[in-house]
Amino acid sequence: xxxxxxxxxxxxxxxxxxxxxxxxxxxxxxxALVGPSGCGKSTMLGIVGGLLQPGAGTVATVGAPPxxxxxxxxxxxxxxxxxxxxxxxxxxxFVLEHAQLAPAERQAIVADTLRRTGLAEFAHSYxxxxxxxxxxxxxxxxxxxxxxxxxxxxxxFSALDAQTRDLLIEDFMRLMAGNRLGAVYVTHNLKEAARxxxxxxxxxxxxxxxxxxxVLDRPRAARDDAYIAAHQRxxxxxxxxxxxxxxxxxxxx
Amino acid sequence: MSDxxxxxxxxxxxxxxxxxxxxxxxxxxxxxxxxxxVCALGWVSxxxxxxxxxxxxxLWHLAAGGEIWPHVWASLIRIVGGWAVGxxxxxxxxxxxxxxxxxxxTGMPMVSALFPIPKIALLPLLILWLGIxxxxxxxxxALGVFFPTVIAxxxxxxxxxxxxxxxxxxxxxxTAAIVWKVILPGAMPTILAGFxxxxxxxxxxxxxxxxxxxxxxxxxxxxxxxxxxxxxxxLAGVTILSLFGLAVGRAISxxxxxxxxxx
Numbered sequence: 470x471x472x473x474x475x476x477x478x479x480x481x482x483x484x485x486x487x488x489x490x491x492x493x494x495x496x497x498x499x500x501a502l503v504g505p506s507g508c509g510k511s512t513m514l515g516i517v518g519g520l521l522q523p524g525a526g527t528v529a530t531v532g533a534p535p536x537x538x539x540x541x542x543x544x545x546x547x548x549x550x551x552x553x554x555x556x557x558x559x560x561x562x563f564v565l566e567h568a569q570l571a572p573a574e575r576q577a578i579v580a581d582t583l584r585r586t587g588l589a590e591f592a593h594s595y596x597x598x599x600x601x602x603x604x605x606x607x608x609x610x611x612x613x614x615x616x617x618x619x620x621x622x623x624x625x626f627s628a629l630d631a632q633t634r635d636l637l638i639e640d641f642m643r644l645m646a647g648n649r650l651g652a653v654y655v656t657h658n659l660k661e662a663a664r665x666x667x668x669x670x671x672x673x674x675x676x677x678x679x680x681x682x683x684v685l686d687r688p689r690a691a692r693d694d695a696y697i698a699a700h701q702r703x704x705x706x707x708x709x710x711x712x713x714x715x716x717x718x719x720x721x722x
Numbered sequence: 723m724s725d726x727x728x729x730x731x732x733x734x735x736x737x738x739x740x741x742x743x744x745x746x747x748x749x750x751x752x753x754x755x756x757x758x759x760v761c762a763l764g765w766v767s768x769x770x771x772x773x774x775x776x777x778x779x780x781l782w783h784l785a786a787g788g789e790i791w792p793h794v795w796a797s798l799i800r801i802v803g804g805w806a807v808g809x810x811x812x813x814x815x816x817x818x819x820x821x822x823x824x825x826x827x828t829g830m831p832m833v834s835a836l837f838p839i840p841k842i843a844l845l846p847l848l849i850l851w852l853g854i855x856x857x858x859x860x861x862x863x864a865l866g867v868f869f870p871t872v873i874a875x876x877x878x879x880x881x882x883x884x885x886x887x888x889x890x891x892x893x894x895x896x897t898a899a900i901v902w903k904v905i906l907p908g909a910m911p912t913i914l915a916g917f918x919x920x921x922x923x924x925x926x927x928x929x930x931x932x933x934x935x936x937x938x939x940x941x942x943x944x945x946x947x948x949x950x951x952x953x954x955x956x957l958a959g960v961t962i963l964s965l966f967g968l969a970v971g972r973a974i975s976x977x978x979x980x981x982x983x984x985x
Contacts, residue, residue, distance in 0.1 A: 550888070
């Protein structure tokens with residue numbers, strides 16, 4: 470399956486948010502969207518995932534999703550979006566309850582995803598009892614439970630402290646490799662993008678256009694600190710001036 | 723030579739009131755003891771303020787003699803009936819106003835206009851419409867319960883975090899399931915807080931309605947005791963009402979503990 474975003478433009482009222490954005494993401498590929506703050510990255514992801522209707526342009530999937538996929542395009546949210554009145558296991562089960570699954574099958578999927586994300590012992594805990602990192606693990610477990618093809622991740626680790634973020638990214642990379650998942654990964658963290666992505670789409674400030682698409686030629690496992698740092702620097706030099714402009718712009722809105 | 727040390731003075735105290743069950747009972751007991759003492763010393767006439775012991779005695783006689791039970795039952799049936807009708811209607815209308823544009827646009831001005839009317843003022847009209855019997859009293863209570871319930875449910879639904887609804891939508895959860903599994907539980911804290919208010923309103927209205935036009939019920943009983951200057955019986959009736967209020971408060975607290983354990 471391939472996700473095809475074709476010439477998407479969008480406005481909020483008089484505010485031009487993005488112009489003529491096109492990209493493709495195939496299964497097993499991670500595409501990072503980076504750009505200055507407020508350039509419409511999250512809006513883009515909302516459009517890709519069908520939560521927002523684009524003003525112009527189309528979003529489509531080409532090719533059949535794998536058999537058994539309940540939700541080929543699946544979100545992982547920055548704020549986790551867990552139901553606080555449900556336990557960890559019940560939060561994961563929530564997205565399976567409307568599917569045609571036997572109760573035993575559903576329980577098996579929940580147990581399996583909790584095990585894969587290291588949450589088995591927290592199955593009966595409630596979100597407020599968990600650390601931020603554990604909460605986002607629940608968010609990821611919930612996403613994996615519906616057997617997605619492409620994850621739509623909106624700053625998934627930015628609400629976490631730096632150490633927790635590193636731990637989660639390591640686990641996340643293992644999960645991605647094991648599942649041949651694709652992802653559209655929105656982040657303002659350039660190092661994260663250089664570490665995780667196969668391709669990086671650099672957006673300009675509002676109205677966002679694609680400035681450049683950077684292809685990272687080395688496989689993730691083979692990227693050393695120097696490689697990551699070099700790409701981080703290159704990205705920063707592309708974005709820096711606009712980020713500074715964007716920061717000043719906020720005061721004028 | 724090091725500079726003289728001066729320890730940093732603690733300045734973070736105060737503003738941390740704690741509650742203690744023990745002192746609450748103590749304060750309560752102290753009030754009763756003073757009250758009893760004032761009566762025993764003859765400082766006030768028992769006709770105007772009977773002692774706590776006399777009130778308890780009156781309560782005992784009323785209960786043992788069976789005289790009070792028809793009144794208790796009559797009030798209880800009106801409260802439960804009126805509250806149930808008002809709550810069911812309030813839940814339905816409040817939910818509709820929280821979910822649908824048309825219901826909100828038309829319902830909100832209506833609710834805002836009618837909410838401030840003291841519902842007891844409508845009792846004479848409701849008696850004309852529905853007769854002097856139970857229906858007019860239950861209708862008054864139902865109206866009084868309806869409006870605070872609508873407002874609690876509506877604002878509860880409105881306060882459910884949008885990100886949770888978007889999450890459910892992004893997983894293709896059907897609309898009915900989103901209402902049932904996301905919106906209602908999310909609104910539950912506000913709805914239960916509304917129940918507290920509506921239950922107090924029901925209690926207030928049942929007494930007022932029974933004082934205006936009823937032969938039975940605690941309101942009628944209290945009014946009658948007053949006109950016969952039986953202040954011990956009057957205050958016994960008031961005691962029963964306050965026990966009603968306490969019981970309802972307890973019931974809602976239990977419900978909150980059960981339903982909102984996640985908080």
